[in-house]
Structure formats: C-alpha cells, structure tokens
Amino acid sequence: MTELVAESACELAGNLVRGLDGGRLLALGLAADLHNVHGLALERDLGLVINNGRALANDLADAQDLARIVHGDRDLIHAIRDACARAYVLATGLADARDRDRATRAVVVDPGLTADRALAGARAYADARDLARRTASYLARDLTAARDRANGLAGDLTVARDRANAVSTEIKERDDQARPARPAVRVAWTAAGLLPRPDRIRYDLEYRSELEDMAAAGAGRRQQLWHAARLLSRSPLLRVELTGARRRQAAQ
C-alpha cells in the first residue's frame, strides 16, 4: 500500500515537474509575445496560461496531501503549500489581466469612439499589455522556482518510493519465508486425510500449525517436507491408535 502511494506521489511529482516546465516555457513565450500586440493571441494565450495555472494549483494541492502522507517532511510540505498558494495567486492575477485586456479592447473597437476616448483606450490597452507582460514574466520566474521545488519534491519522492519498495520487498520476503511450503502443506493435508473421518480436521489444523511454527522458526522447504513426510508415514499407525482409543472408549 505504502509503495503504491509512494509510486503515485512520485508519478505525480514527475508530472508536476513536466507541467511546471511546460508552464514556465509557455509563460516565457507569452512574455516575449506580449512585446508585440496581438489582441486575439493574447486573449487565447492568457486563457491557456490561466487554465494551466489553475491545474497546476490543483495538482500542487494533491501533491501537498500526498507529500503529507508519504513523506511527512515539514519543509517539503511547506514548499509545496507555498508553490500551491502562489499558483493560485498567479492564476487569479492572470485572470485579472485578461479581464483588463478584454475591457481595453472593448473600448478600442467601440464604433462611436471619440479621439479622446480612443487615446484613453489605447493607453489603457498599452498599460494592460505591459501589465500582462510583467505578470507573465513574474509567472515565468515563479514557475521556475516552483519547478525547482517540484524537482526537489520528485527527487525526495523517488527516494521515498525506493525506500517503500525496499521495505515492501523485505516484508514480502519475510512473509514468504515465514509461510509454510505449499508441498509440505499438501503432504500434511494428505496425511490428515488418511485418518478416521472424525479426526481429520483436528489433525489437519494441528499439522498446519506445526508447519507454520517451523516456517516461522526458519525451517526451509526441505525440512518442512521431511516433517510432512514423517507425518504421512506415521498416518497408518496414528489411524490404528485413534481407532483403538475409540473402541476402548466404546467398550467402557
């Protein structure tokens, strides 16, 4: 279970790193594009970045939960929490920039436009563009920082996953060692099957218990098999004893 969580956390962290890197590149490209004004492209790209920012914030919220479960490292959890909060702020800031851009363009395309209003609209539009460019630059910078943190998280989670895998393997090996060998169990079951019907279940359970004890004490398959073989070889004698005891009991 733990290794599954670690595995998914690791996978999520890897996805985050890739997502953050993609977001950073997108933001850098957007900041560069914002030097040239293309209203429609700005609208579309901002929408994309806003969505990415929100998805990023949600992923980081998930990562925060997983980091809490898997890792428990306070600094790491705080770093993700901060990145998460920043991603939400960025998404909100970009949404504001988009709204301003929309409002500016609405003024620019107004057919009943006067020269003063057109000038004011153009200035507002230029301001909005500058604001969007600056926001995109900040976004790129913050996403770079978030990506670095996510990289650290991915590294930590990889270590945690490897450790969880190692622990899981150890437990499985210990369980396998502590479990009776199947052939021995089958032979013991056969030995119990040769006994009088009323005694079969009791001896089957008793033989199983012995094999469990042997396995827990570190007895190998061969030793368990020998034990079961001896049980089997003594079954006819045990049968005689059990039958005799029952006869004596009936005679009394």
Added chain:
Amino acid sequence: MSKQSGPRMTLPTQLVLRALLAEPAQEMYGLQICGEAGLPSGTIHPILARLEGFGWLESRWEDTDPSQQGRPRRRYYKLSQAGALRARHALDHANAPISGIPALRSRPAGGPA
C-alpha cells in the same frame, strides 16, 4: 480383546513421557514435545494419541485468535493428574535403561530453544 491397562512403553513413548514429566503442569505443543524428547518432528502424534486414548494425556486448542497471532492455533498437551502418576510408575518399571540414551535427533526447528 486387549487387556492392556496402559500404553506400550516403547522407547519413544518413554522419551515423550519423560519430556512431559519434566514439568507436568506445563502445557506443550507437538513440536515442543519433539524437541524436549529429542525425537524427529512429525513422529510423536501416534504416541500422543495413544497416551490420550488411555487418559494419561489431555489436549486442548490454544486459546488465542489466529488472526491476531498471525498463525493457526496450537494444540497443547499436558499429562492428566492420574496420567502423571501412572507415567512415573510406568517409567520406573520400564525395562529400557533410558537414562544415558542420547537424544535421537537434534531439536526440530519450531521447537523450544
């Protein structure tokens, strides 16, 4: 047909009785008795059944929850009061000079250390 009042005192039976008489009040499970008696594991059930059949021995399932213990319940054996007396008497009169006989086998895994 059988007029036997007690079990046959074979050498393994004597070894088992001695192991059980070492601490008569203490319950022991099969592998433990094997270990104490120095008999190979898996060989004592006919002896235990014989002793139980004559009323010398009592047995019960371990009073635990297997799911909590992580293993099946053990079957514990203990000499009955009458059985302990008879066993002592039978061993005193047994022909085999059992003292000095080394353990037939090394202790089985799963038995007591």
